[in-house]
Structure formats: C-alpha cells, structure tokens
Amino acid sequence: MKFETIKRVILAAIMLPFVFMLIEGVVVIRSSVNQYWNLEKDRQFADVLARGGSIAATEILSEIGATRRYLAHPSSRTAVDMQQSRVTLDRERRAFYSSLPSRDALDEGLVGELSILSLAYSRIVAARSAVDQGRYTGSDPGSIYWYAALRQLAVVDALSPLISDPVLLEKSNQLMGILLTYYGERLITGIGTRYLNQGASARLPVELFVQGKVMLGEGMDHMVFHSSAPVVRHIVAYLGRSSQVKANAITDAILAGSRPTGAVHDVWVAAQSERMTFLQQKMIEAAKDIHETGESLSTRSHIHLTRILALCAGLLILATLVLLLAAKGLRLIDRLTQDRETLVGELRSAAQTDLLTGLYNRRGFEVAASALLTQAEHGSRWISVVLFDLDHFKKINDVHGHDAGDTVLRQVAGLARQNFRSFDLLVRHGGEEFLALLPDSTPDDAAIVAERVRLAIEAAEIPLPSGDVLKVTASFGCAGRASEATNRNFEDLVKRADLALYAAKASGRNCVISGPIIPAPVQEERRKAASGGGFDSRI
Numbered sequence: 001m002k003f004e005t006i007k008r009v010i011l012a013a014i015m016l017p018f019v020f021m022l023i024e025g026v027v028v029i030r031s032s033v034n035q036y037w038n039l040e041k042d043r044q045f046a047d048v049l050a051r052g053g054s055i056a057a058t059e060i061l062s063e064i065g066a067t068r069r070y071l072a073h074p075s076s077r078t079a080v081d082m083q084q085s086r087v088t089l090d091r092e093r094r095a096f097y098s099s100l101p102s103r104d105a106l107d108e109g110l111v112g113e114l115s116i117l118s119l120a121y122s123r124i125v126a127a128r129s130a131v132d133q134g135r136y137t138g139s140d141p142g143s144i145y146w147y148a149a150l151r152q153l154a155v156v157d158a159l160s161p162l163i164s165d166p167v168l169l170e171k172s173n174q175l176m177g178i179l180l181t182y183y184g185e186r187l188i189t190g191i192g193t194r195y196l197n198q199g200a201s202a203r204l205p206v207e208l209f210v211q212g213k214v215m216l217g218e219g220m221d222h223m224v225f226h227s228s229a230p231v232v233r234h235i236v237a238y239l240g241r242s243s244q245v246k247a248n249a250i251t252d253a254i255l256a257g258s259r260p261t262g263a264v265h266d267v268w269v270a271a272q273s274e275r276m277t278f279l280q281q282k283m284i285e286a287a288k289d290i291h292e293t294g295e296s297l298s299t300r301s302h303i304h305l306t307r308i309l310a311l312c313a314g315l316l317i318l319a320t321l322v323l324l325l326a327a328k329g330l331r332l333i334d335r336l337t338q339d340r341e342t343l344v345g346e347l348r349s350a351a352q353t354d355l356l357t358g359l360y361n362r363r364g365f366e367v368a369a370s371a372l373l374t375q376a377e378h379g380s381r382w383i384s385v386v387l388f389d390l391d392h393f394k395k396i397n398d399v400h401g402h403d404a405g406d407t408v409l410r411q412v413a414g415l416a417r418q419n420f421r422s423f424d425l426l427v428r429h430g431g432e433e434f435l436a437l438l439p440d441s442t443p444d445d446a447a448i449v450a451e452r453v454r455l456a457i458e459a460a461e462i463p464l465p466s467g468d469v470l471k472v473t474a475s476f477g478c479a480g481r482a483s484e485a486t487n488r489n490f491e492d493l494v495k496r497a498d499l500a501l502y503a504a505k506a507s508g509r510n511c512v513i514s515g516p517i518i519p520a521p522v523q524e525e526r527r528k529a530a531s532g533g534g535f536d537s538r539i
Contacts, residue, residue: 477501
C-alpha cells in the first residue's frame with residue numbers, strides 16, 4: 001500500500017470516530033441547552049406564579065379592606081392604611097410584570113389575559129381617584145377589585161400549560177385550586193352575609209351565589225385531581241370538620257331560599273370567616289412554596305449550565321487532542337515517508353557506490369561516465385583515463401591483516417578525492433585498483449593530476465587499527481583521446497591506460513606513465529599472464 005493511501009486511511013481512522021463523537025456531543029449539548037432554557041423558563045414562571053398568587057391572595061384583598069375601612073370611617077389613620085395598601089399593590093404589580101418572560105415565551109392566550117389584566121388594573125387606578133375625590137360615598141368599589149382579582153387568577157391559570165417541570169406544574173395546580181376555593185368561599189360569604197343582614201323582603205342574588213359555588217367546585221377539582229400534596233390533604237381534612245360541614249349545610253339552605261335564625265347565622269358567619277382565614281393562609285404558603293421551587297429550579301439551571309460548559313470544555317479538549325493526535329500521526333507518516341525516500345536513496349546510492357571507499361562502483365560509474373562522454377562528444381574535447389593501483393597491496397593484507405588493507409583503501413580513496421579535480425569521476429575498479437575519468441584533459445594533463453595524487457599517497461602516513469603507521473605507494477597509467485562522435489570506444493581507452501599502468505609497474509612502481517610504452521597485444525598478453533587470467537575493463 002502506498003504511503004499516501006496509508007496516510008488517508010490513518011487520517012480517516014482518526015477523524016471519522018471524532019466526527020461521530022462531535023456530532024453526538026453537539027446533539028447532547030443542544031439537548032442540554034434546551035433543558036437549561038426550560039429550567040430557566042420554569043424558574044421565571046415560578047416567580048410569576050408566586051407573585052401573581054400573592055397579589056390575588058393578599059395585596060388586592062388588603063387594598064379592598066383598607067378602602068372599605070376608609071369609606072366607612074374616613075380619618076388620617078385609615079387614609080394612611082389605604083395609601084400604604086395601594087403602594088404595596090403597585091410594588092407587587094411592577095415586580096409581577098418584571099418577572100414575566102419575554103413575549104416570545106408566552107402563548108397568545110396568556111398575552112391576551114395579561115392585556116385584560118392591565119385594563120382591570122387601570123380600572124383600579126380610576127377607582128382610587130374616585131375614592132380620593134369622594135365619589136364613592138355610600139357605595140362600594142369592591143366589584144372593581146373583585147374583577148381584577150379574577151383576572152389575576154386567569155393569568156395564573158393560563159401559565160400552567162407553559163410549564164415543563166412536573167413538580168412546578170403540580171404546585172401551580174395546587175395554588176390555582178386554593179385560589180379558586182378561597183374566592184368562591186369569599187363570594188359566597190360576602191353575598192350570604194349581605195343577604196342575611198337585610199330584611200326578610202331581601203332577595204338573594206342567586207346567580208352570584210351559584211358563581212361562588214362553581215368557583216368553589218373548580219378549586220376543589222384542581223386540588224383533588226391534580227395533586228396529592230400535604231397542603232391539599234390539610235385543606236380537605238379541614239373542610240371535613242363538623243363545623244365546616246355544618247357551615248356547608250347552612251350555605252345550601254341559604255341557596256334553597258331558607259333564612260336561618262340569628263344563632264345559626266352567627267355560627268355560619270364564624271365558620272365562613274375561619275374558613276377564609278385558613279384558606280388565605282394556605283394561599284400564602286402555596287405561593288411561598290412555589291417561590292422556593294423557583295429557587296430550586298434556578299439552582300438546577302445553574303448546575304445544568306455548569307455541566308453544559310463543562311461538556312463544551314471537554315468536547316473542546318477532546319477535539320484539540322484528536323487534532324493534535326491527527327497532526328502527530330500525519331507528521332509521523334510524513335517522517336516515515338521521508339525516511340523511506342531516504343532509505344530508497346541510500347539503497348540506490350549503495351547500488352552505485354562502493355561501500356568501503358564511498359567511491360562509485362562500476363555500475364554507478366557507467367551512468368556518470370556515459371553522461372560525461374556525451375557532453376565531451378558535443379564539445380569535441382579531450383578525455384583521459386587514469387588507472388592506478390597500490391604497490392604490493394597483497395603484502396599489506398598478509399602482514400597486517402585485511403582490516404588494515406581496508407583502512408589503507410579508505411585512506412587512499414580519500415586522498416584521491418582530495419587531489420583529483422572536483423569534476424573528475426572516481427571508481428573503485430576492483431580490489432586495490434582505482435580508475436579516474438578526467439573530462440576535458442589531454443594525456444599530459446591527466447599525468448599532471450595523477451602525479452599530484454601519487455605524491456599525496458606517497459607522503460601520507462596511514463594509521464592502522466593496530467596502532468602502527470603505514471606508508472604506501474601507487475603506480476599510475478594514463479591514456480587519452482580526443483572526443484569525437486565517431487570514436488566511442490571507451491573500452492579501448494581503458495585498455496591503453498591499463499597498458500600504461502603495467503608499464504609503470506615494470507618501471508619500478510610508484511610512478512606515472514602516460515600512453516602505452518609497448519605494443520598493446522604483447523603488453524596485454526604479459527599482463528594477463530601476470531594477473532592470472534585478466535578482467536573485463538568495459539564500463
């Protein structure tokens with residue numbers, strides 16, 4: 001498999017699981033964010049419920065009572081109480097509206113109820129002005145406050161479908177049930193009291209009385225069918241007391257047209273008053289409980305937000321690690337690719353290079369020499385060959401060992417590289433024999449270069465692995481010809497250099513001979529006899 005393919009496979013193996021993990025993480029984060037917003041929304045709704053329930057259960061009723069006391073007994077004290085109740089209601093109204101979520105989180109029904117509630121409060125403001133101007137002397141503005149209270153209840157009831165948290169939804173139904181029960185009892189008590197306090201000819205407003213009974217029934221339904229909380233059990237138990245059962249029987253008798261005696265009337269009024277006080281207290285407790293639930297939702301939403309941030313941070317860290325690992329893997333693959341290319345280059349170089357001396361071997365020399373010869377042909381320049389070998393090299397191996405012989409060959413190769421020209425080609429021709437191809441050189445030029453190399457070898461002191469220092473010499477044979485396209489016989493040139501080398505050996509070694517000294521056939525036969533068979537000098 002190619003390295004590029006391996007690179008793509010490894011990158012896919014790293015990135016594909018990460019992509020799936022990233023998608024899953026995004027889905028989890030999105031779900032968590034939705035849960036967080038639901039918690040935040042329910043927290044706001046809890047605040048709205050608590051404030052709305054408190055207004056319906058306390059502030060509106062407080063202002064009704066304070067206003068009636070002022071109208072009945074105008075004085076500075078009752079005026080101060082009335083003004084204080086107005087300030088309290090206005091403050092709670094502002095807090096209620098500020099606690100509402102944005103309109104995007106509200107449905108059309110709730111928005112409509114809020115608009116009606118605003119109009120109801122506008123009527124309260126107008127009623128206040130009329131009270132202050134004395135226009136309510138001998139009358140009661142209670143119906144205006146009563147209408148506003150009912151609209152407040154409608155807003156509380158319209159909030160329930162928007163709540164997601166089951167605990168808050170249950171407590172919302174509890175509060176709504178208690179509010180409806182209380183206002184139903186208040187309507188029955190108010191109408192019944194006014195009816196019993198009037199003369200025998202008084203007529204009972206049956207419609208309002210029935211309306212109170214309906215509200216009472218709806219409130220009990222909310223509590224009984226939507227909740228099994230302790231507060232509901234307390235209310236049910238309280239209404240099951242004998243005094244309350246008796247009061248219910250009197251209420252039914254009044255609705256049927258009966259007029260109770262004075263003693264029964266007092267019993268009924270006392271029971272109803274006690275019942276409303278009890279229900280009002282339960283409304284306050286339910287509103288407080290919802291407020292605490294809202295605080296709990298706020299804590300949960302903050303914890304959830306912290307988890308979301310932690311999840312995002314973890315996903316970011318994971319993404320960073322994966323990207324770092326991917327980058328590291330890609331760098332590793334690139335390094336392996338480079339190492340592979342280097343290794344291939346080294347192997348290719350090793351196929352063309354003599355491992356002992358670092359010079360070209362015959363295969364590598366063929367390629368380089370062919371290029372040089374082609375260049376020389378186009379320029380019609382001279383080209384020469386220098387063939388040299390070490391004198392008495394076999395004796396070095398025999399006396400000092402083959403390791404010493406290898407050391408000598410390496411040192412001689414290094415001296416040759418240093419003293420031949422930089423563009424000359426050097427090859428280890430075999431054993432202790434070396435060959436140099438000198439482009440653009442006549443035989444005389446080649447002899448000059450060869451002499452420089454010979455002197456360098458002669459002057460060198462070669463340290464051996466044993467610690468000894470050895471001096472060696474070499475014999476050189478040079479031959480050359482003009483490069484012409486019609487004369488490509490490089491083998492003949494090498495043979496003539498070989499003849500010159502043999503002449504240098506015959507002349508006492510450690511010298512340079514340029515050109516053949518004796519006829520080639522005779523010299524070649526003598527050399528073959530001396531070497532034991534000969535060699536192929538073709539490149």
